[in-house]
Amino acid sequence: MSTAQTTTACIRVAVTSAPADLFDYLPPVPGGPVVPCAGMRVLVPFGRGRRVGMITSVAATSALPPDRLKRIDALLDRTPLLTDGDLRFVLWAARYYQCSPAEALFSAIPARLRRPEPVLDPAAPGWRATAAGATLAMADLQRAPRQRDALGLLRSQPAGLEDGMLRQRLGDCSAALRALASKGLVARCRIAADAGNGPSASAPNAEHPPPKSAQASDQAPNQDTGPELNTEQQQAVDIIAQQSGFGCFLLDGVTGSGKTEVYLRLIEGALAQGRQVLVLVPEIGLTPQLRERFARRIAAPMAVLHSALGERERELAWQQAASGRARLVLGTRSAIFTPMPALGLLIVDEEHDASLKQQDGFRYSARDLAVRRGQLADSPVVLGSATPSLETLFNAREGRYRRLALTRRAGQAADPDIRLVDIRGQYLETGLSHALLTHMDQQIEAGNQVLLFLNRRGFSPVLTCHDCGWVSECNHCDARMTLHRGRDQLLCHHCGLTQPRPLRCPCCESPDLRPLGQGTERVEDTLRKRFAGVPLARIDRDSTRRKGELERLLAAAQRGDYRILLGTQMLAKGHHLPAITLVGIMDIDFGLYGTDFRAAERMAQLLIQVAGRAGRADRPGTVLVQTRHPQHPMLERLLRQGYGSFAEAALAERAAAALPPFSHQALLRADSPKAQAALEFLRQVLVTARPLAPPSVEFWGPAPAQMERRAGRVRAQLLLQAPRRSQLQGLLATLLPRLRALPAPRHVRWSIDVDPKDLY
Ligand SMILES: Nc1ncnc2c1ncn2[C@@H]1O[C@H](COP(=O)(O)OP(=O)(O)OP(=O)(O)O)[C@@H](O)[C@H]1O
């Protein structure tokens, strides 16, 4: 930790909402009790106002003369929020992704601390840790003004109070928990009633809890018990566990092969050695099962960090991790920045998933940053997927990552049988072929579950007038508005514009308006008629809007309450629904001819992931994929020879076209309400950039974006591509400061996306 005397000449500060640089200040008026250190927040004069900033370093001298330096107004923290190691990592990320240091640093700490507010003081009454290591003070729960607040706090306790393990830690809090019961938190407080009564009331050592793979005694039968590992799983665990220091592993395991079980063993091992573990997953909200599984199996305090948490809940979880009390952090992409003083293992689950990439503001890839952080923390990194990204497969092929394969499903489950259904010339009932419907009949009759996948929500993607040909176009985007019949509205999925569903054509007044094509709502309609009396659940963003609804639907699906599950890609995410024997993929063709060079890769990943929901237990699974292109070479290869073979071929295509991972890209996007302005600006950028670039750097564009008008702004882009990462980084480092100085017209917004995942 850098320390300094109050006489130090210069303190370097990343100032919020300021230009991309760091600014030098004089220390606050001498004599204060706290010595300014890197990682502390400060309040500084900036322009005509004051801003919050963070000290990035303390130096002996500044390049500026002392009389031009202003003094820091106040230190906001008594101790650094980020250690030197954390700072180094975040500032590296800021440089790599060309984001301002302040934006990066302040996205690494809780949102509330962007304001000049004090951190929650763990020593203050209400935030004390109990002797047993519970990080949440029960007194605080009792004081929670509303039941909702108390519940929020409870939810921030990752293990959930249902967890038998947590009883131990709450052993001495039974009185407080009883008080909670009086607030109506009845279900949760049933635990309280016997907390402290059982032999488990003795307090475990929270700092170094014993590895514990056994389950709590009140566990329902047939739950995850930590089965014996099979040979491949054991091998993977052994090899990774032997790694001391940094090393990156690709756990390439087919769907249902028991990757999670491998993670759990590795986590237990690392925890037993007193290390902290960070697990990143694409979307926690979509995978409640995973969270529960971790909570059931891991005895050590765990913090869960994701975007659905309230600010205060997030901050609590963050503090638990930063203080080292939480030993395991399970989080979505932004959790990559959580300070963890004893970090010793990083796991990225579903490493191919696009949601690990932040798509606005500070555009980073949490997966790529995990590898960098593992390097800095000198710890092993595990990237897991049944459908690894081509980048990661390439890294494994080049020997940078070690690939560990789980080639077969765990337990008794067999691989699903995937078949194409050629729908050319076929009669389709709301997009459903006769073959698919017949298979559904059979499986439902046999008492099994069926999953239907259609990646389009709403009733129909377009509403059209049968008399004059009018179509429901969005006024602000180059896109059609989707008909949502449940809400009786037209909705633009790109800008969010809504309109009441028109009863007559806005053009010719005809009442003959017809929906074209189908989304999940419309398929649901058809299925409810065709399979009258068969319980069905539709799972998409519309049907799961209410908090807790997805959990409820998935739990009911798991109990077998529903026989048909119909949904969007929410259903493709790692769910383990053992009774599903048939998966129907209604439309795969959108991925075959997509404009983005990653379209085929995404199509293949989605197909294999959705298909992977079939036949995960003792009953075999069948997958029917409807297509109009049954002879498409990529599709054929994927189904005949599997994802690995598909990926080899796709990599060969990328190599031939010199596309990533065989080259490196950065995308400059610009938009403006005025036509041409964004393009004009990017032309100027090109003129600035060309002379700075080595000859190997290619510029593509500027060109209008695929969807040129979106939310009322006209968009354009310029792609930079270089054979080597260092060339691209070198160019960006000199180019970006100049671009920031360019006189961009006020109404033009622009951004840079390094390693973009989406080119349109
Ligand atoms: N060695 C094993 N023997 C028997 N069952 C196992 C074994 N390992 C894991 N399982 C069980 O197999 C099922 C699937 O495992 P898991 O969910 O970990 O697979 P996964 O590889 O993470 O799947 P996906 O990538 O599809 O999400 C789970 O019910 C798990 O408890």
Ligand SMILES: [Zn+2]
């Ligand atoms: Zn729109």
